[in-house]
Amino acid sequence: MISILDSNDVPKQLTIYDIAKEVGVSAATVSRAISGRGYVSEANKTKIMELVKKYNFKPNTFAQNLQAGFTKTIGYIVPHIGNMYFANVYYEFEKWASRHGYMTILLNSKGDYDLESKLLNSLQEKHVDGIVIMGGRMDEIHLPDNYVKEIQEVGKKIPMVSCGAEAERFGCSGIYTDDEKGVEELLQFLKSRGYQRILFTGGADQYYPSYIKKKAAYAIGEKLGLDISVRWLTGNDVFSYSAGYDSLKILLEEKKPLPEVICGINDYVALGVVNCALEAGLKIPGDLAVTGFDNASITTMTPVHITSISPRYEYYGKKVFNTLEKLMQAQGAVHGKTSLIKPEIIIRSSTI
Amino acid sequence: MISILDSNDVPKQLTIYDIAKEVGVSAATVSRAISGRGYVSEANKTKIMELVKKYNFKPNTFAQNLQAGFTKTIGYIVPHIGNMYFANVYYEFEKWASRHGYMTILLNSKGDYDLESKLLNSLQEKHVDGIVIMGGRMDEIHLPDNYVKEIQEVGKKIPMVSCGAEAERFGCSGIYTDDEKGVEELLQFLKSRGYQRILFTGGADQYYPSYIKKKAAYAIGEKLGLDISVRWLTGNDVFSYSAGYDSLKILLEEKKPLPEVICGINDYVALGVVNCALEAGLKIPGDLAVTGFDNASITTMTPVHITSISPRYEYYGKKVFNTLEKLMQAQGAVHGKTSLIKPEIIIRSSTI
Numbered sequence: 001m002i003s004i005l006d007s008n009d010v011p012k013q014l015t016i017y018d019i020a021k022e023v024g025v026s027a028a029t030v031s032r033a034i035s036g037r038g039y040v041s042e043a044n045k046t047k048i049m050e051l052v053k054k055y056n057f058k059p060n061t062f063a064q065n066l067q068a069g070f071t072k073t074i075g076y077i078v079p080h081i082g083n084m085y086f087a088n089v090y091y092e093f094e095k096w097a098s099r100h101g102y103m104t105i106l107l108n109s110k111g112d113y114d115l116e117s118k119l120l121n122s123l124q125e126k127h128v129d130g131i132v133i134m135g136g137r138m139d140e141i142h143l144p145d146n147y148v149k150e151i152q153e154v155g156k157k158i159p160m161v162s163c164g165a166e167a168e169r170f171g172c173s174g175i176y177t178d179d180e181k182g183v184e185e186l187l188q189f190l191k192s193r194g195y196q197r198i199l200f201t202g203g204a205d206q207y208y209p210s211y212i213k214k215k216a217a218y219a220i221g222e223k224l225g226l227d228i229s230v231r232w233l234t235g236n237d238v239f240s241y242s243a244g245y246d247s248l249k250i251l252l253e254e255k256k257p258l259p260e261v262i263c264g265i266n267d268y269v270a271l272g273v274v275n276c277a278l279e280a281g282l283k284i285p286g287d288l289a290v291t292g293f294d295n296a297s298i299t300t301m302t303p304v305h306i307t308s309i310s311p312r313y314e315y316y317g318k319k320v321f322n323t324l325e326k327l328m329q330a331q332g333a334v335h336g337k338t339s340l341i342k343p344e345i346i347i348r349s350s351t352i
Numbered sequence: 353m354i355s356i357l358d359s360n361d362v363p364k365q366l367t368i369y370d371i372a373k374e375v376g377v378s379a380a381t382v383s384r385a386i387s388g389r390g391y392v393s394e395a396n397k398t399k400i401m402e403l404v405k406k407y408n409f410k411p412n413t414f415a416q417n418l419q420a421g422f423t424k425t426i427g428y429i430v431p432h433i434g435n436m437y438f439a440n441v442y443y444e445f446e447k448w449a450s451r452h453g454y455m456t457i458l459l460n461s462k463g464d465y466d467l468e469s470k471l472l473n474s475l476q477e478k479h480v481d482g483i484v485i486m487g488g489r490m491d492e493i494h495l496p497d498n499y500v501k502e503i504q505e506v507g508k509k510i511p512m513v514s515c516g517a518e519a520e521r522f523g524c525s526g527i528y529t530d531d532e533k534g535v536e537e538l539l540q541f542l543k544s545r546g547y548q549r550i551l552f553t554g555g556a557d558q559y560y561p562s563y564i565k566k567k568a569a570y571a572i573g574e575k576l577g578l579d580i581s582v583r584w585l586t587g588n589d590v591f592s593y594s595a596g597y598d599s600l601k602i603l604l605e606e607k608k609p610l611p612e613v614i615c616g617i618n619d620y621v622a623l624g625v626v627n628c629a630l631e632a633g634l635k636i637p638g639d640l641a642v643t644g645f646d647n648a649s650i651t652t653m654t655p656v657h658i659t660s661i662s663p664r665y666e667y668y669g670k671k672v673f674n675t676l677e678k679l680m681q682a683q684g685a686v687h688g689k690t691s692l693i694k695p696e697i698i699i700r701s702s703t704i
Contacts, residue, residue, distance in 0.1 A: 028377065082443050082649070087434045091460055094433075094579060098459060098471065103478055105425075106433075107450060108443055108459035119450065167631075238585075241653045268653070275655050278630075297434070298650065301593045302618070303627050 001065055010231040017059065026095050039080045073325065074104045075123035079111040084296045085266070085311075087136055089163065092317020093132065100325060102129070111136050113147065120154055127262055130159040138164025139207045159327035164207035167338050173327060174338035175320045179209055180341040182309040183216035186291060189345050191224050191305075195289060199259035200230040201247040202269030204238045210265055213293075217263075229259070239265060244272025252280055258288060261351070266301050267292035268307050274350065277304060289351040301336045305348035316341055369527065372411065375399045425458045426676065427475035430465040431488040436648045437618070437663075438486055444669020445484065449703055452677060454481070459464045463488050465499065472506055482511040482676045490516025511679035513672055517560035519690050525671045525679060526690035531561055532660040535568035536697040538643060541659075541697050543576050545704050551611035552582040553599040554621030556590045562617055565645075575611060581611070591617060596624025604632055606663075610640060613703070619644035619651050622658050626702065630655060641703040657700035668693055 009292060016030040019342030023030070025044050033040045040048070051057065070258040074097055078086040088267045105128065109116040116136060123131055131154065137147060151170040154160060160172040167174020180347060190198060200217050214230045223229030233243050244264050251258060264270030270292030282288050284304045292299060293308035320343060354429050368382040375382070385400040392400070404408065426449055431440040439582030442458060449456045457480065461468035468488060475483055483506065485593045489499060503522040506512060507558030512524040521524020542550060552569050553561025566582045573580030585595050596616050603610060626636060634640050635658045644651060649660035671693060 075455075080443060081433060081446075082436065082439045084434065084436075087439050090458075091432060091434050094458065094460055097463075098474070100476075103427075103457040103459070103474065105455040106442075107455070108446055110447075122450070122453075122455065271653055275653070279655055298653065301623055301627070301650065302654075303631050324360065 007017075008080050012336065014136075019048060020049050022051060046165050050138050069269050070129050070278075071127050072102050073126065073128045073130065074102050075107065075108050075119075075126070075128040076104050076128045076132045076134075077107045077119055077123075077136070078117060078134045079109050079157045081106060083135075085294050087312040089134065089311075089317050089320065091313050094317075095319050096318050096321035100321070102325075109136050114135060114257050117150060120150070124154065128158065128330045130161070132161050132163065132320060133326060136296055138170075139209060141206050141208055141211060143169075144302055150152040159324060161324045162325070163320060165212060173323055175316070175323055176338070176340065177209075177311045177316070177343050178340035179212040179343075180216040180220075181224045181294065181340070183344065185222050186222050186263065186309055186346045187217070187226060187228075190289075190291075190351070191226060191345070193289075194262045195226075195351075197227045197259045198229075198261045198263060199251075200265065200271070201232070202238060202240075202243045203230075203265035204234075205232065210231045213265065214340060238270065241275075243271040244269035244274075245276045246272070248273045248276040248280075252276075261289040261291065264290065264292045266294050267296040267308055269297055270308070271302055271348075272304055273306060274306065284346070285349050291351060295346050299346075299348065304350045307348045307351045309343045310342050312341060361511055371400060371499060372375060372405050374403060385418045385525060403615060405568070406615075420583035422480050422481050422519050424454050425478065425480045426454050426458050426482045426484065427471075427478070427480040428484045428486075429459045429468060429471055429475075429488070430486045433460055435487075436650075437646050440648075441486065441607045441663075441669050441672065442663040444666050445673050446669075448670050448673040452673070461544050464561045469502060472502070475524050476506065476510065480510065482513070482680045484513050484515065484672060484676060488514040490519075490522075491561060493558050493560060493563060495521075507663045513676045514673060525675055527668070527669070527675055528690070528692065529561075529663045529695050531564040531695075532568040532572075533692070534645065535565050537568070537697045538661055539572050539578060539616065539694065541699070542641075542643075542703070543578060545641075547578075547703075549611045550581075550613045550615060552580070552615045552617065553584070553605075553625070554592075555582075555584050555617035556586075557584065561573050565617060570698050591621065593620045594625040595626045596621035596626075598624070600625045600632075602627040604628075613641040613643065616642065616644045618646050619648040619658060619660055622660070622702075623627060623650055623654055626654055626656060626658065636702050643703060645704065647698050651698075651700065656702045659700045659703045660698050661695045662698050663695050664693060 016027050020027040020030045023044060029040055030048055031045060033045045034052065038265060076090060081087050081090065095103050107119045109119060137143060147170055150342065151172065155170060155172040162170055162172050162174050163176055164174065165176055192231065198221070200214065203213065205211050217228050217230060232238060233247060237243055248262065262273045270290050273290050277284055277288050284290055292306050292308040295308045299306040299308050323339065327340055368379045372379040372382045375396060375435065381396060382400055385397045386404065397610055425467065428442060430442065433439055444458050456531055459471045489495060500521055503524065505521060506648055507524040514522055514524050514526050515528055516526065517528055550573065552566065555565065557563050567597060569580050569582060584590060585599060590593055600614065614625045622642050625642050629640050630635055642658060644658050644660040647660040651658040652661050671691065
C-alpha cells in the first residue's frame with residue numbers, strides 16, 4: 001500500500017502513475033479510464049474512478065497527452081520580449097493558443113545564436129507540439145549553412161512557423177508582414193499629400209526587413225515618380241531611437257537641403273527623428289514630415305503623433321497560431337508555405 | 353512488431369512508451385534505463401539502449417520528470433506582456449529559469465479575473481512545478497474573499513511567488529519593489545536639489561503600489577519638511593501617458609501656481625507630463641521638473657530624459673526565480689515570506 005492511501009491529505013502533484021500503482025494497472029489504463037477513450041475493464045474503471053473522486057484528482061494533461069503523442073505545449077522564441085513588436089504579436093498569439101488549450105513557453109534568445117540553438121534543443125527534448133521563431137537569425141540575410149541546416153532539421157521533426165521574411169530557406173512555414181506592400185501603401189499616401197523628396201533611415205542591409213523596404217522604396221518610388229533616398233547608419237543600434245535622432249542630427253550638420261519626409265524603419269527610429277527635429281526648432285509636419293513602421297504605442301506618446309504602417313498585431317498573432325495549429329493537427333502537413341500579411345497605414349499628425 | 357522498427361526513419365516524437373512497447377517493459381523501466389537511476393536488468397538495459405542509439409532518441413524530459421513528480425515547467429501570469437514593466441522582469445526571470453533547465457509558460461490574463469482563474473486552473477492541470485503572478489488582482493486592495501481563497505488554495509498545492517505588494521494575503525511568497533523606499537530616495541534627492549512643492553499624479557487608491565506611494569509621499573514629505581500634494585485622476589486609464597498629459601493640462605487650465613516638481617506614478621505618466629509641458633512652452637527642468645517610476649526605456653526617448661526610480665529589473669527577475677526555485681526544491685517549504693527590493697534613483701535631465 002503506497003503512502004497516498006494512508007493519509008487524508010492529497011499529496012502534491014498526485015499523478016496517474018500513483019493511481020496506476022495503487023489499482024495495479026498500467027498508467028495507460030488509468031489514462032484510458034479517465035479520458036473515456038479506449039478499453040478498460042469495468043472492475044478496473046470503477047476502482048480508478050473511485051480513487052480519482054476520493055482524491056479530487058485533476059488528471060495531468062501533460063501525462064495524458066504524452067500518451068497520445070502530444071504535450072499541448074508550444075515553444076516560442078524571440079530575441080527580447082522587451083521589444084514591443086515581439087510582445088504585441090506574442091500577446092495576440094498567446095490569446096488564441098490558450099483558448100485552444102495550448103500553453104506557450106516563451107524564450108528569449110537575446111540574439112545569441114548559441115543560446116538559440118540550446119533553446120531549440122530544449123524545446124525538442126520537451127517534445128513541444130510546435131515552435132514559433134520570430135526575429136533574430138530569422139531576419140538575417142547572410143547565414144552560415146549550418147544554421148540554416150539546424151533549423152531545417154528541427155522543422156522536419158516539429159511543426160514550425162517562422163515569422164521571418166525568408167521562411168522558405170528554413171523549410172518551415174512563414175507568416176510575415178508584406179513589407180513591400182507596406183512601403184507601397186506609405187509612398188502612395190505620401191504622394192497623395194504632395195510629398196516628393198523622401199528619405200528612409202535607420203535600417204541595415206543585412207536584415208531582410210530593411211533590405212526589402214529599401215528595394216521596394218527605390219522601385220515603387222520610381223514608379224510613382226518620387227525622389228527617394230535611403231541612408232542607413234552603421235553601428236550596433238541601427239534600429240533604435242538614437243539611430244533616428246543621430247540620422248537627422250547628421251543631416252542638419254551637413255547643412256544640405258532636408259528631405260520633405262523622413263521615414264524611420266520603425267517607430268523608435270521615427271521618434272528619434274521627431275525629437276531631434278523639435279529640439280532643432282523644426283515644425284512637424286510643417287518643416288519636416290516623419291513616418292514610422294510597426295504602429296507601436298510610442299507613436300502617440302510624443303508631442304506629434306506619428307503616422308505609421310501597422311502590422312495588424314491582432315490579425316498577425318491569430319494567423320501565426322492558426323497556421324501552426326493546422327500543422328500540428330495534420331502531422332505530415334507540408335511545410336514551406338508562406339503567407340504575407342498586408343499591413344495598413346495609420347495616419348497621424350506627423351504628416352500633412 | 354510496431355511500425356517504428358519497420359522503417360529507417362525516426363517517426364515524429366518517438367516516446368519512451370514506444371520503446372517500452374517494443375522491448376516489452378514498462379515506460380518506467382525505460383525511464384530508469386535512460387536516466388541511469390534505479391534498477392533495470394542488464395538484458396533489458398542493453399535492448400533499450402540499443403533502440404535509443406539506433407533512433408537517436410532524445411528522451412522526453414517531460415515524461416522523465418513526470419515520473420519523478422516534476423515537469424520542470426513554470427507558469428507565469430501577467431496582465432499584458434506589452435507592458436514594459438512586466439516584459440522587463442519576465443526577460444530577466446526567464447534568463448535564469450532556462451539556465452536552470454526550467455521552461456516558462458507565459459500567460460496574459462488581460463486583467464480579466466475569470467480568465468486568470470481559468471489560466472491558474474490550466475497551470476494546475478499541467479502540473480507546473482511553480483507559478484509566478486505579477487500585477488492584476490495581485491495589486492488590488494479590495495478583493496472578494498473568494499479570489500483570495502482561490503489563490504491561497506493554489507499556493508497550498510504549487511509553490512507560488514506573487515510579485516505584488518501584499519503577497520501575505522494570498523499565503524504565497526512575495527517579491528516586490530519597496531515603493532516606500534523608492535519614494536524616500538526620490539524625495540531626499542528632490543530636497544537635495546532644493547525643490548519644495550511636489551505633486552504626485554497618475555495613480556489610483558485601489559491599487560497597492562499607488563496607495564503605498566501616496567502614503568509614503570505624505571509621511572516622508574512631512575519628515576523632510578516638503579510641501580507634498582497628491583492628485584489622482586479618475587477613469588480607466590489612470591496609469592497612462594494620457595493621464596500624465598491630462599494632469600498637467602488641467603493644472604494649467606486652473607491657472608493656479610504650478611508645483612516645482614511633478615512625480616508621475618510611472619514613466620508613461622511622466623512622459624505625458626513632459627510632453628504637455630513642452631507643448632505649453634514650459635522649460636524642463638527650468639519651469640517644471642518631472643520624475644517617473646520604473647526606469648522604462650521611454651525615459652530616454654524624449655527631448656528631456658526623465659529621472660526615474662528603477663526597480664532594478666536584472667536583480668528583480670533573478671530574485672523572483674531564486675525564491676521560486678527554493679520553494680520548488682524544498683517541497684513543503686514555508687510560504688508567506690516576502691522580500692522587498694530596494695529600488696534606486698536614476699538621475700537624468702528632467703530635474704536640476
